[in-house]
Amino acid sequence: xxxxxxxSRTFKRVHKKLPGGSTVLTHEKRTPQPHxxxxxxxxxxxxxxxxxxxxxxxxVSKKRTERPYGGYLCSACSRKLLKEKARA
Numbered sequence: 636x637x638x639x640x641x642x643s644r645t646f647k648r649v650h651k652k653l654p655g656g657s658t659v660l661t662h663e664k665r666t667p668q669p670h671x672x673x674x675x676x677x678x679x680x681x682x683x684x685x686x687x688x689x690x691x692x693x694x695v696s697k698k699r700t701e702r703p704y705g706g707y708l709c710s711a712c713s714r715k716l717l718k719e720k721a722r723a
Contacts, residue, residue, distance in 0.1 A: 637662070672709035682706055 640646075646662035653659055667686060669678045681700045683690060690698060699706030704713040 670706070672712055673707055674712040675709060677709050677711075679706065679709055 641662040645665070647665050649661050649663050650658050651661050664686060666684050669684050670682045671677065672679055679700075683693065683697065685693075700710075702710075702713065703717065708716065
């Protein structure tokens with residue numbers, strides 16, 4: 636019987652093969668949902684899907700794309716916004 640904290644579906648069940656050849660059931664934290672665009676809710680490209688303690692260790696350029704509104708808007712929405720601002 637697994638420990639009580641591993642009985643919920645918070646942890647993903649993964650079968651790992653050990654060096655001796657036997658397989659063992661391990662419990663791993665699930666990967667977070669991908670980041671979404673604030674306007675169209677599309678998945679943002681170039682942003683890592685990691686747990687917060689791993690993202691904290693990354694540099695700023697690894698956390699978001701190098702453009703205005705990078706990490707907040709997708710490329711299409713940021714392009715539209717910049718065009719609107721230039722025309723106004």
